[in-house]
Amino acid sequence: MSRYSLHFPIRVPDDVLVELGEFTGKFWSDSLGQEPFVIEAIRNYIKPAPPAPQQPVEATEAGYQWKQVFLPEGTRLRASFGRQPYFATVVGAEIKYDGHAVSPSCFANLHGSGNRNAWKAVWLRLPGSNEWLLADVCRSARKAAIARLHGDGAQADSQRSRAPERLPQGLDQPPPAARQFVPRQTEIRSPSVSAAPKGNGAQPKSSSGRSARRRKRRAAKQSPGNP
Structure with a gap:
């Protein structure tokens, strides 16, 4: 004071x-x-008072399925025309605007020429969030999540297909190497050059005939009756 x-x-x-x-x-x-x-x-x-804590939003299965994007019950939709925003809310499984059920495209084109792309014209605020996100951004994020999910599954399947099949216990080790039978190789010798081939009509060596005659002459000279 x-x-x-x-x-x-x-x-x-x-x-x-x-x-x-x-x-x-x-x-x-x-x-x-x-x-x-x-x-x-x-x-x-x-000195403003602290904001009241936000109550946790109970999970619900109700909502509107917009292509790849699921809008839970309580999602707010916002579009604008002439810089004047207008809003809709997901109630149950429908998008309600002024008490009437509308589609996202119908909501985006309530005013104007009627050729606006709802993904580019509608903003979303999910339950429990204070942030507005363009519907097209939510769709891109959802597509990327789906691609990652399918990519991880395909990679796991590919790895399983490349992995070798596991044998039962006790059979997963290869048996000891068996002795290999190596046939004995018989050495084949070439015939001697000095050996004469034997065959039909073979003639005795001339040296053997002369030696026999010399032995006969020596034997005749040594005979007692021969002077």
């Missing part, structure tokens, strides 16, 4: 005083009656 009392007039527009009087029930000319509300408003502006 300040020990000084400062009194400075502050000008407030007439329309604000009238609105404050209607809100508080104090007539605008009753400055003393409106003073506590003015002080409270100033203090709340200087």
Whole structure:
């Protein structure tokens, strides 16, 4: 509490005083009656109250299936025409605008020439989120997630197909190497050059005939009756 009392007039527009009087029930000319509300408003502006914690959104299976993108119940849709936004909400399994069920394309073309692409014209705010996302961005993210899912599955199948089939326990080791039978190779010798081939009509060597005659002559000379 300040020990000084400062009194400075502050000008407030007439329309604000009238609105404050209607809100508080104090007539605008009753400055003393409106003073506590003015002080409270100033203090709340200087030090605003902390925001209330968001309640967790319960998971629900209800919603609208828009091609690859699923819009859970409670999803807000926003489009605009002439810089004036208009909104729709997913209720159950339908998109409701002004109490009527509409398709995304119908909602995007409620105003204008009717040839707008809903993916490019509609913004989405999912339940529990404060962020608006273009519908086309949500579709691209969903397509990428589906491609990754199918890509991982195909890669796993490819790896399983390349993996060798595992044998039962005890048969997964190859048997010891068996001794290989190597037939003995018989050495084939070429015939000797000095050996004469034997065959029909073979003639005895001439050297053998001369030796026989010499032996006969020596035997005849050594005979006792021969002078």
